[in-house]
Amino acid sequence: MTEKQIERFFCNACKQKTKHFIRGEFNKHDDDGEFWNKRRMLIIECCGCENLALVKMTLFSEDVVYFDDPHTGESDSEGKWEEIIYPPVTYRNPPTWFEDLPDPTLCAISHEIYNSLQTGSHFLATFGSRTLIDRLIVLTVGDKGNFQKGLQALQDGGMLSQHEREILTPVVDAGNAAAHRGWAPTKEQIAVILDTVEGLIHRLLVLPKLAEELEEAVPSRRSGAKEKAGKPVAAVTIKNKIDAAPKDLLKTYEDLVRRLKLLGDDVTIHPQKHYMAFRRNRNFASVQIYNQKRVVRVYLNLDPDSVELDPSIMRDVRQIGHFGTGDLEITLKSKEDIDKTFALIEMSYEIS
Secondary structure: OOHHHEEEEEEOOOOEEEEEEEEEEEEEEEEOOOOEEEEEEEEEEEOOOOOEEEEEEEEEHHHEEEEEOOOOOOEEEEEOOEEEEEOOOOOOOOOHHHHHOOOHHHHHHHHHHHHHHHOOOHHHHHHHHHHHHHHHHHHHHOOOOOHHHHHHHHHHOOOOOHHHHHHHHHHHHHHHHHHHOOOOOOHHHHHHHHHHHHHHHHHHHHHHHHHHHHHHHOOOHHHOOOOOOOOOHHHOOHHHHHHOOOHHHHHHHHHHHHHHHOOOOOOEEEEOOOOEEEEOOOEEEEEEEEOOOOEEEEEEOOOHHHOOOOOOOEEEOOOOOOOOOOOEEEEEOOHHHHHHHHHHHHHHHHHO
8 A cells, every 4th residue: 555545534433633545536626727626535444443434625726825845946835625524523422321311302402412513513512502401400490481590490409509500600601602692612612511511411310310220230138148240330221120120020010011012003112221112103101110119110101280190109200300201100019000000001002
């Protein structure tokens, strides 16, 4: 391989500029006599990780600077090629815990922010980050009418310290400046904004649910004998928990699954990481199992305001982060609990 067949480009896998093999190339030169432009289309392969990408390079005659070489005195020129890489360059990856976000809307907003970063849309990423804080407020303390009242509710509820609020203030101001004054942060500034917002989301929404999963993974004292080290918390799935469920709890879970399947031939089951999704046209029941607590939890696609809540087994979770879709949570401990609440499950099925 000659030196001309190796050039440096940004590698999405290595996250830096590296040497690449040129595996394919197409060149075109358009010239109307006064102006010209050159185009190069390259298929490149990272010399280190072997990641493949497509590069489009364009050079216009107006972007060429002519000068005399200071050493030889001969005329020379230098042009700045415009370079676009496909897939787009990813300077920042989503956090590994994104898949554990308990709210689908929050997850969707976050993914849109990272997609905008790939195209250099720092405006969108900045006021999108403010939208994340808005959504976090609604999930934790409800809709308080305006942003400042929402922040105050977080602080009054002990979920946001004065120190954290002071850190959050410039992030909120950045979102307002992007939306109303046309200000866009640099790559380094957007990193600070996202670090701040993601840290708050992780602490308020993700860690509480992962702590609950950790509780499931830790052997209880009543188990008596020493147990082998379990899987990492992130690796414990709904299938793992079903396989390890005590007999009485497994019987309750299996009885619920049997009755969910009997609701109709259009019922399909879609295993997720933390729950089993039972779907018609959309999810109508998201089922989780908690072995330490000895309960099965079901999230239904129902408006809690339309239901007479039994606080002993039902809960409105519109403002509580949770895995699975649905705003009404039902906690089942026995077949009797299934019988008592199955009319609500049927209602969720009918409207989904």
